[in-house]
Amino acid sequence: MRDLTFPEVMQEMFTERWLSPKTQTSYAGPIALFRRHIGMEVLPSEVSRKDVLMWRSAIVTSPRNPSGIEESSWNNYARHLKAFYRFGISHELIPIVSSPFENVFLREKKRGHKTLRETDIVYAREALEICRRYEVVRCEPAPLHPAWFWQVVVETFYHTGIRLNQLLNMTPNDIHLKRRRLIASAEGAKNKSEAVLPITEDLYPYLAKLMTAAHAAGFKRHDQLFNVNRFSLRHRRETMNVWQVEGFFNRLSRYCGNRVTPHRFRHSLATDLMRSPGRDIFLTQQVCGHTDIRSTIGYVAPDLATLRRYLEQRHAASHLDDANGMPDRGSPRQGLPAPVGRSN
CATH class of the missing domain: 1.10.150 (DNA polymerase; domain 1)
Structure with a gap:
């Protein structure tokens, strides 16, 4: 050995x-x-x-x-x-019987998924639209450049919840505008499974704009579609990588006043879907591409407004009992036999 x-x-x-x-x-x-x-x-x-x-x-x-x-x-x-x-x-490369890393895990603190606030989305869209108009009027790069391209990136994350690596692995061949569907490839998926997702009405014009620009730039069918370097006056890499995307979201976060990341778009989408009145856990599982449905169930949690209404039902029920002449629940001895005293 x-x-x-x-x-x-x-x-x-x-x-x-x-x-x-x-x-x-x-x-x-x-x-x-x-x-x-x-x-x-x-x-x-x-x-x-x-x-x-x-x-x-x-x-x-x-x-x-x-x-x-x-x-x-x-x-x-x-x-x-x-x-x-x-x-x-x-594989008999380490001549020992058992691993020293067996049973050394710690119980983790249970924290909720980090999601985006509604204001984060509003501020992100406003900042990108201001930058887009600046570039159109001034014909020079804005702080978030090229703004129209990053608008497509943000809206794609918002409407699909795909992972960053799935976005980076997408090609023109994966976008079908006539069929209104896109393919999130297995190469970028955590579970190595391909996902086919619908292109919503709100997302369609952004992807159509990207596809038109890609065609004008001479993209081939298997080129990286989301590649800022092909549309930018500043970037000079061959392909777009994780660091370029994270750099953009770091800049965008400063405009929003809160941390904005691709993965928070994913958490926000799953959370919103599971809070909606017509929620369907199996459809949400398909959208998110979860292999284990327990990952989807983790998003089943009411928001604070729902919890508040639920708790306030107790107070409303108490007032209803009082109005119907029910005994006062605040007096525990009311309606009970009198305490037995010692005879005189």
């Missing part, structure tokens, strides 16, 4: 599993952090469970370490290293 180093095991895993560059990075990051903690020369087979627990204590937030990482971040690190060790052990 061989006894390989961390980089050697990692390379074997990347080669055999045919992992995408982004997935490779998701493994390489936690492994690099762990190696810096235990020492760069330590082999995977030399790591003990105690080493793992000491690393967890050193980096997870606590009274002693208030600036540490959240439990969810730790679980993400542990999940990747657990998979790393399982691969190495099963």
